[in-house]
Amino acid sequence: MMKQHWFPVLLFCICCAGVWHSCQQVRDARREQEVADRNDQQPAGADTLWHGAGVEDLPDDAQVRYGHDLVANTSAYLGPRGSVAHISNGMNCQNCHLQAGTVPFGNNYGKVYATYPLYRARNNGIQDIYDRVNDCLQRSLNGQPLDSSTKEMQAIYAYIKWLGKDVPKGTVPGGTSIMKLAYLDRPASPAAGKAVYAATCQRCHGSDGQGQLNPDHNGYAYPPLWGPHSFNDGAGLYRISNMAGFVYNNMPFGTDYQHPQLSEATAWDVAAFVNSQPRPHYNQQNDWQMRERKPLDFPFGPYADPYTERQHKYGPFKPIQVFYASNKNKTP
Ligand code: HEC
Ligand code: HEC
Secondary structure, eight states, X not given: OHHHHHHHHHHHHHHHHHHHHHHHHHHHHHHHHHHXXXXXXXXXXXXXXXXXXXXXXXXXXXXXXXHHHHHHSHHHHHSTTOSSOOOSOSOOGGGTSHHHHTSTTSSOSTTHHHHOSEEETTTTEEEOHHHHHHHHHHTTTOSOOOOTTSHHHHHHHHHHHHHTTTSOTXXXXXXXXXXXXXXXXXXXXHHHHHHHHHHHTHHHHOTTSOOEEOTTSSSEEEXXXXXXXXXXXXXXXXXXXXXXXXXXXXXXBTBOTTSOOSOHHHHHHHHHHHTTSOOOOOOOTTSOOSGGGSOTTOOSOOOSXXXXXXXXXXXXXXXXXXXXXXXXXXXO
């Protein structure tokens, strides 16, 4: 009996092991591909990433120092109680460009001086550094632009130039954009994100998302995430991929890209929740005039594809990605 049966049983086992092994190989290959795709923007290893010079390294140059201070304490100069002008919402550039734009994957300024002026599809034109700073003033700080001749704009420019002085022209060092997280297979969920918010964000940003002013009331200890004093819906963080990537690597405050505390899915969900809340409106009708160049997660139509504004806001993004890949009518 035993003798008759052992061979087919052995054969069966070998086959199973073979199938399992090749499945494993396919899975490993897919994982490697995913990692490789992401590493296009995320060079492995901390050494290759750009780290900006800290406050202690600021040169003995009054203009650069003033520029640094304008980025770190924008509101004290340009906010509702600002000492120079009242042209912004009370937030600081540094609330989103962490440590005055020096942190890897912290939305830093490392590639700015090396890459501007450049063509930007959002504005369908060439933008210089002054234009780009004014974009953030009008959208992220929900305020008014500064003339390029002002002492303040000249100082911000000088600071950004100084920060990026060692980056060769035209090159983009690692860690100088917000990290692109892999798309989920489902829509990001504001409902799931609400629970994440209550558990991980609320203690600083408040149950109403309005943040907390500092003791001098000329800036925030914890900046607002939505509501009348936050960034408007024309701002970069209103795109869920930017919000998710920023939060994943930098929040709760104190986290960095080497120690993310949220899972990627959790970061997408909390980003969905924050961006489902009310905030000031920006007239963005002139943005992305070439519809086929709109980012997948730009939440305002019209689009060059059949998907809804809701799907463009929360996902799932993979079907939209496949649509453009197969239509070949979108320039990267
Ligand atoms: C509410 C958040 C927020 C605030 C506040 C903010 N920004 Fe930005 N800023 C962004 C985002 C998001 C981007 C786009 C990042 C991306 O697309 O990778 C950006 C991009 C930039 C860039 C271009 C960076 C690059 O690598 O191309 C510059 C320069 C800039 N901001 C300057 C400023 C200045 C100066 C201030 C203050 C006057 C400011 N920002 C305030 C969110 C903000
Ligand atoms: C320990 C306090 C703390 C916690 C917890 C925290 N944050 Fe923040 N957050 C900050 C501070 C402080 C800043 C501004 C950084 C600066 O100015 O240096 C900030 C900035 C931000 C910004 C950019 C500025 C703005 O107002 O839009 C976003 C977005 C943000 N946090 C989202 C979150 C989310 C989402 C969570 C929960 C996952 C979270 N934060 C948890 C303290 C915190």
